[in-house]
Amino acid sequence: xxxxxxxxxxxxxxxxSVAPAQDSNPSAAVNSTERLARENESLRAELxxxxxxxxxxxxxxxLQEQSRSHDVVPGLMVPDQRAWxxxxxxxxxxxxxxxxxxxxxxxxQSGPFTIFAQSEDVEGEPGFSVNARSSRFGVRVxxxxxFGGETTGRLEFDFFGSTQLENRAGILLRHAYGGFxxxxxxxxxxxxxxxxxxxxxxxxxxxxxxxxxxxxxxRAQSRFEWWQDVPDAGRFTLQGSINQTIVTDFATDPLTGxxxxxxxxxxxxxxxxxxxGRHAASPQAGCGPRAGYMPPGANTDLRPxxxxxxxxxxxxxxxxxxxxxxxLQFTSWSFNVDLFAPLTxxxxxxxxxxxxEVLGTFQGGIIQGIDPVxxxxxxxxxxxxxxxxxxxxxxxxxxxxGIDDPRDTDLSAGRRSQNHFWFANAVYDxxxxxxxxxxxxxxxxxxxxxxxxEAVRIETVMKxxx
Numbered sequence: 001x002x003x004x005x006x007x008x009x010x011x012x013x014x015x016x017s018v019a020p021a022q023d024s025n026p027s028a029a030v031n032s033t034e035r036l037a038r039e040n041e042s043l044r045a046e047l048x049x050x051x052x053x054x055x056x057x058x059x060x061x062x063l064q065e066q067s068r069s070h071d072v073v074p075g076l077m078v079p080d081q082r083a084w085x086x087x088x089x090x091x092x093x094x095x096x097x098x099x100x101x102x103x104x105x106x107x108x109q110s111g112p113f114t115i116f117a118q119s120e121d122v123e124g125e126p127g128f129s130v131n132a133r134s135s136r137f138g139v140r141v142x143x144x145x146x147f148g149g150e151t152t153g154r155l156e157f158d159f160f161g162s163t164q165l166e167n168r169a170g171i172l173l174r175h176a177y178g179g180f181x182x183x184x185x186x187x188x189x190x191x192x193x194x195x196x197x198x199x200x201x202x203x204x205x206x207x208x209x210x211x212x213x214x215x216x217x218x219r220a221q222s223r224f225e226w227w228q229d230v231p232d233a234g235r236f237t238l239q240g241s242i243n244q245t246i247v248t249d250f251a252t253d254p255l256t257g258x259x260x261x262x263x264x265x266x267x268x269x270x271x272x273x274x275x276x277g278r279h280a281a282s283p284q285a286g287c288g289p290r291a292g293y294m295p296p297g298a299n300t301d302l303r304p305x306x307x308x309x310x311x312x313x314x315x316x317x318x319x320x321x322x323x324x325x326x327x328l329q330f331t332s333w334s335f336n337v338d339l340f341a342p343l344t345x346x347x348x349x350x351x352x353x354x355x356x357e358v359l360g361t362f363q364g365g366i367i368q369g370i371d372p373v374x375x376x377x378x379x380x381x382x383x384x385x386x387x388x389x390x391x392x393x394x395x396x397x398x399x400x401x402g403i404d405d406p407r408d409t410d411l412s413a414g415r416r417s418q419n420h421f422w423f424a425n426a427v428y429d430x431x432x433x434x435x436x437x438x439x440x441x442x443x444x445x446x447x448x449x450x451x452x453x454e455a456v457r458i459e460t461v462m463k464x465x466x
Contacts, residue, residue, distance in 0.1 A: 330370055402421055
């Protein structure tokens with residue numbers, strides 16, 4: 001708009017200025033002509049500067065219009081001024097500075113965090129750890145629309161990669177994917193969370209109940225999700241993924257090799273979330289945000305949701321010790337139920353159940369998938385449950401229980417036959433960015449042919465988010 005009026009106005013001023021009064025004196029006419037020529041040259045320079053200024057304003061206006069639709073990255077509670085702008089792409093850095101101090105009455109696996117308690121025949125002494133390797137850093141990317149969906153991406157890592165000493169941490173890749181999000185669909189390619197069993201208990205422990213009832217991890221995948229809102233009913237969600245098959249049972253065994261059997265691992269999930277206010281235990285449930293501060297990515301929707309998921313895949317193992325076996329195959333499968341059930345805006349319940357076989361790579365079977373002696377897939381059943389309560393907008397508490405119970409007939413001597421825990425914690429959100437938590441948990445692990453392991457863990461955690 002500025003460009004349309006500025007140029008004609010400048011021309012009008014130029015014409016007005018070169019329309020001199022009639023002068024009969026030749027000398028005066030010559031002087032007047034020279035003066036007008038100088039003024040004309042000056043006006044031309046001013047007109048050129050004005051055109052450049054208008055072009056600059058127009059370019060800036062267009063860039064603002066392009067970026068305005070990308071001011072907010074979906075799912076992130078981060079002010080736009082923290083983002084990096086690269087053309088039409090917005091890159092938002094985020095992270096958690098995470099320090100935990102823990103005391104174990106008896107040593108647990110793996111020290112800085114707990115998966116199970118060591119047998120009293122192996123480790124009976126107490127343990128103490130101060131750890132900052134749970135800290136993580138990541139970036140989220142939001143971009144222009146392609147294939148009818150907004151471009152998205154994420155890269156995140158922490159410091160629990162391979163390391164020899166606690167103060168020489170290695171990097172562990174958590175998420176690395178790109179995708180598109182449409183009005184009622186999402187497509188993702190790369191490494192991210194499994195489709196199955198999507199919930200986690202709100203523990204202060206770095207590993208939230210893995211090996212003790214909480215199934216699911218992260219792996220490379222190609223994933224598609226679709227959801228549909230049905231009037232007077234609720235939202236139906238379908239999710240499916242094709243995943244890289246990973247064999248974790250023999251990762252440290254140089255004599256035994258695990259690999260995929262030439263087929264991907266397939267996962268799927270169907271879920272239902274009722275319409276706001278329907279099937280709620282109170283009028284507040286399902287209508288509005290949860291009480292208290294919720295970190296980026298947390299489920300802030302109060303509507304309950306129930307999901308059913310499962311997977312199937314094939315793992316292949318080469319046993320190079322007697323009796324020799326080449327390309328021995330095992331079927332990995334699971335059936336899972338997840339439930340998220342707020343009762344009010346301050347109190348609620350969530351939990352999961354699973355049953356399956358060869359679940360080591362999914363953190364099931366107490367991180368055991370294939371018995372190396374019996375050469376048999378390990379069947380297991382388990383789950384976890386949690387009740388949360390927001391005492392105030394800054395103080396919340398969580399109490400829960402979990403169990404993983406492999407079938408004893410699938411286990412050889414020394415293997416873990418049952419693992420269960422309970423936990424209780426209280427978290428104080430000093431600000432929206434900084435929180436302090438205290439957690440007490442009890443772990444008991446049974447073994448085949450060994451004494452049980454039992455430990456109480458007392459842990460305090462400080463987290464600073466950005």
